[in-house]
Amino acid sequence: MNTVAAISPKHAAGQRRRERLFRGATLGAALLVLALLGGVTLSLLIGAWPALAHFKLSFITREIWNPVTDQYGALAPIYGTLVTSFLAMLLAVPVSFGIAIFLTELAPGWLKRPVGVAIELLAAVPSIIYGIWGLFVLAPVLQRHVQPWLIDVLGPLPLIGKFFQGPPFGIGILTAAFVLAIMVIPFVSAVMRDVFETVPDVLKESGYGLGATTWEVIWQVVVPYARTGMIGGVMLGLGRALGETMAVTFVIGNAHRIGTSLLAPGTTISASIANEFAEAVGDLYTSSLVALGALLFLITFVVIAAARLMLMRLERRALGSA
């Protein structure tokens, strides 16, 4: 029997139609994402416009935030966002690095999976849980045990002393940074673990073959090879920390001012928006909050884009050497 003759032209036409339909549907879904991104950007800009037009550049250079006099400056939330995220990364990166190295290079086989799964589960805990825990468990502990120690020991020091002065509130910039650090650790360590796993075995074996110890192979072979990817992972974590809302809102104290001390209450962009949007009256107030959102969008976009770029470069190199 001739199989070619068995294909009916009608059936072939149906096949082609379904194929076109399918292509069209997937293309539509892809375009929808772009449209959404454009729509979000556009509505943010439109919403932020009154505030930006009114305050001009002073919107991002002034600390004042006064709904009574209708004066709004974003400096305090910007400062709070950047400082809490930076401190959080300072605490989270070394720990995440240790976890990732342990999981890829040192952990015995039977321990790798349980710890790996635990980390993924931690990453899935809703942020409001971290917020509640931070407020009711972490903050009192910090207030009673950690902050008094910081004030006594680091407070009198020159240069860094001024960051650790004032009363121990419990809540504040430092507490928010702690909570953020705990939240991004699972995330950053999971990315770093994946990055370390891209290091070819044979490269590590070359190190071992020259008589290097595990320590030397990790520092001189694994880390240099994975550097770009590690930075990418850190940036992704930073992107998360910058935008985190609920947990921070619980523990940061929500004060629109820039205190030198890290123990003082402050605010972040997302915490301000979450706190004030419901009670915002007046167009300028609302518009200022939207403008805060647009700023956050810009900051996280830049961070995430940089991270993606670095990860992409790593992937290209991994492909190139394969």
Added chain:
Amino acid sequence: MNKTPDNNPSRPSLPPPAADAAEAAMEEALGAHGSAADRGARLLKPSGRRGGIPAEPHSPLALDSPPIAHPVFHCKDVNMFYGAKQALKNITLDVAPRQVLAMIGPSGCGKSTFLRCLNRMNDTIPNTRTTGTITLDGQDIFAPEVDVAQLRARIGMVFQKPNPFPKSIFENVAYGPRIHGMTRSRAELDEIVCSSLTRAGLWDEVKDRLNAPGTGLSGGQQQRLCIARTIAVQPEVILMDEPCSALDPVATARVEDLIDELRAQYAIVIVTHSMQQAARVSQRTAYFHLGELIEIGETDRIFTNPRHRLTEDYITGRFG
């Protein structure tokens, strides 16, 4: 890594040698000069376990002649397991100083695995187990007091795919001397890097760009860089696992010439899938089959007059 004491299955009928005579007895057993009873016992025992491989009137030991007086590596009854899967079965062979030993055999027969036993590289793979004895210059490499890093520093290794570190050409070669604190000054380090690159035949090609990344070189240059990196540590032996399989014929010829020069100073064990290469570069050849050492002997003899049918089938191209 687990290691069971040498249980010595292949010489059950020998009278138990006095401790100090053990080495001499072993050496004798390695040659063709063992007693008839000795040879007979060896024949009977292992052949019963060798599923699939027909018994032949020779064991690998008896085929190895003449005996090697001061072997660099002395391996006896080496068994190696990946989990439950046995990859090497009772491998017994010696590696002679200042000679190239080629290991040939169908792919998957355990050549790489055996090579990696010699510098305990298999330790880095989880769930592996090696039994038997391997000595380097008479010292048991599995002894608990052995520092694996120091052991590996005495044994160079060159891999199938050229794999320079993501560092500069200079730093690639300087890496080993640095981690072992072999130099006291920058001038000494420069000297080691220069001489290693020169001996690897790469100096003239890279001397103007020592700070360029090693990964930017051509494949053949990268492989010679890896060889330079290896000899910079001044090892006693160099293990090579199909070092030319990723290289073009010109680069291959250069590396083969290099191997021939290095032989003046080092013992070299090379795994190769090319019988022509084995014939060109080696003085002795070992033929592996399904995790067993079938035959070992002078390269000329193996290729002109193989004694085992499996060896003959392989070198005449009937399988592989």
